[in-house]
Amino acid sequence: MVAAERDDTDEGLAARAADGDASAFEVLVKRYQARVFGLACRLTGSEDDAADVLQDAFLQAFRHLGSFRGEARFGTWLYRIATNAALMHRRSRARRPAEPLDAFLPAFDDAGVHRATPEELRVASRVEELLDRQSLARKAREAVDRLPESYRTAFVLRDLEDLPTGEVAEVLGIEPAAVRQRVHRARLLLRGYLNALAGACP
Amino acid sequence: MNPTCQSGVDLLMDYLEGVLAPGVQASLEQHVAGCARCTAFVASYLETTRVIRDVTAVPLPADREKALLEFLRSRTK
Numbered sequence: 401m402v403a404a405e406r407d408d409t410d411e412g413l414a415a416r417a418a419d420g421d422a423s424a425f426e427v428l429v430k431r432y433q434a435r436v437f438g439l440a441c442r443l444t445g446s447e448d449d450a451a452d453v454l455q456d457a458f459l460q461a462f463r464h465l466g467s468f469r470g471e472a473r474f475g476t477w478l479y480r481i482a483t484n485a486a487l488m489h490r491r492s493r494a495r496r497p498a499e500p501l502d503a504f505l506p507a508f509d510d511a512g513v514h515r516a517t518p519e520e521l522r523v524a525s526r527v528e529e530l531l532d533r534q535s536l537a538r539k540a541r542e543a544v545d546r547l548p549e550s551y552r553t554a555f556v557l558r559d560l561e562d563l564p565t566g567e568v569a570e571v572l573g574i575e576p577a578a579v580r581q582r583v584h585r586a587r588l589l590l591r592g593y594l595n596a597l598a599g600a601c602p
Numbered sequence: 603m604n605p606t607c608q609s610g611v612d613l614l615m616d617y618l619e620g621v622l623a624p625g626v627q628a629s630l631e632q633h634v635a636g637c638a639r640c641t642a643f644v645a646s647y648l649e650t651t652r653v654i655r656d657v658t659a660v661p662l663p664a665d666r667e668k669a670l671l672e673f674l675r676s677r678t679k
Contacts, residue, residue: 405607422675422678425674425678426641426674429670429671429674433660433662433667433670434662437660437662437666438659438660438661438662440656441660442658442660448661450660451666451670453668454670455669455670455673455674456663458670458674459673459674459677459678462674462678483636487631496645506611506643508606508607508608508611511606511610512607513606513607513608513639514604514607514639514640514643516639517639518638518639518641518642519642521639521642521643521646522642522645522646523646524646524649524650525645525646525649526674527653528653534659536653537658538658539665540653540657540658541658544654544658559651559654559655560651560654560655562655565619573666580615580616580619580621581615583615584615584616586612587615587647587650587651588611588647590650590654591646591647591650594646594650594653594654595646
């Protein structure tokens, strides 16, 4: 076959890999490994766990290539496998229940007006000036870890991995409106958390 | 409909994704433009996502990439 005629789209490579072309599968691995690892780090909260999820997700993808029919995009299908692998991995670890972030939701008076002043509400925007990057990264990971699982998963896919809302809905098998509701709740909790973090800085 | 800060916050993500009815979208826009608290809130809401995305990004280390390839080659023969 002439190289120029080869279908090097994800779906073309997946079809060749399903027919036993190992090099086609390796191209897909190289194309997606960094994204799957990033997703797994954010979902499990640990690089070591993420490395296990990375291996598990690609092995499962390889074994199920025959059932990938191109109804979804390959990336969406792989994200679904990787998300499920990360959630299974996380659940298999005994964890202390996380302290909820509910105290960080915005507060309103009886007329529905923000209780905080504009200056107080703006503090979260200054968190990078007020904290060193390493502390901020650690605190941010802890906060993402403290979100309820359904919020965390939707938020990581939508906001941290930057998937469109419709694709997150496909990955999770839920309606786009449910994705928006979960991501919005996560954003509110994390915004309040960053605000408290920055507000507590001298 | 005259939105309050609270009802605006409830609809904020739908507003940002442009999925609200045009009349609701316009009334929220008007409220935010005239409300210093909501303007500050929306800015910090958007910043939250960007900051957390930036600081939680983890690149794939070269040794883990190599380990993945070796693992897959050993398991997919």
